[in-house]
Amino acid sequence: MKKTLLSLAFLSTMAMLQLNAGEQFAMSDSDRAMYKEMLENNPADIYVEEGGEMFEENLGGEEALAKFLGVSEKELPKYIAGFPRYIKKLGNVVGIDQVLQAMQVEQGKKKTKLKSGKMFSMLAYVKSLANDEVPNIDTTEPHEKEAYELGKKTFMTARGGRGLSCNSCHSADIVGQVLRTQPLPDLGEVASGATWPAYRMTKSSLRTPQRRFQGCMKNALLKVIPIGSKEMVALEVYVTKLAQEKGKKIAIPGLKR
């Protein structure tokens, strides 16, 4: 089951990446060759697999997760495609990683840090369970609506040493223009909200969406805000909704330059 899901994810990631391959002109020819090879063999597959093992051993796997979330195992993929979402017993709109922490605490185990590689792997595995689903953030749910609005606000807020916002570089009117050899992606069109966690070639590691946002903040001199903060989760809601509006399917792990 897991294998088919993974390879399905893989197929759709491949299709998407091939569409974009022509745009990757910030890459050298040797990088491009490596990228092609990775399309066939995403180095992040191994992290996802490891994450799955940890999730099984440490937390009891899909069965325990479904129980914790109060859904059946069959409903789990669709439910996961709705994250970050409002979880009543956690009292907030949270990411999958925060749910895993709460499960650990409930089971009397030590919390895995949100920014740890271990958590990134577990998160990637759990999100991959929703592969092929279109994200379904529900903005009719008041808490999720509020998170979406906060995400939008955070996205639009100019700050930091250079006075930039996420929107300075990712607004619709400058998509496709070039920032220092890098074409600016349309975050909805490249399905950012459905393809992270992804393997980031330039960092040689698995990165989560929130970790990716931190990368942009650091580069653009916006104060880097912590993973798991309300604003970060809200940004993930906002960016996920962009992919949802374009009908993009979840395909974890993604593969990025």
Place this chain on the structure above:
Amino acid sequence: MHTKIKCLALTATLFLSASLYAVDLTKAYDMPDASKMIKKDLFPEAKKYTMPKSCNLNDAAAIARGKYMFHNLNGKKAKKPAPEGLVKFTMKKGKDGKMKKKFKQFGNCVACHNIEGAKGAGNIGPDLTGYKANFIDTKARDAQFVYQKIADPRIDNPNTHMTVNLTTGLFTPEEICDFTAYIVSKK
């Protein structure tokens, strides 16, 4: 003896609270605060500036500094030695008490603008090649316009995608002069 009792009491409290709050999961996960960080990271509203009289647009050293800052991101990434009057880094005492390099941020204007000699220029902003002949000599623009644009472009375009360089405090008025001198110079 005393510590032992304290220890026991502590263990008992821990036990108690653990069992009392076992069902409350609202504090079971990390949700660090970011709103204070964001608030501190904001900067003042659009501001009008007058180019200082001390701005010497013909000073070769100023033009060299402007050029260097235009083409480089920061002191860590910049390869060539910094021109006279500009440093790549300063030494600062870190949290551990050790002296550490604090790299200076430059303009990285080339990320968005093409200009003479640019490598890997972006195209988010207009091409500034031939700026003197096309815009200054024709009187379409003047140095004051360029100064204001770099210092705070929100004055003539509230929705600009350009960086704000003086109001955010990243650069000094002298450094905005340097940028201006470079752009309006003959290259």
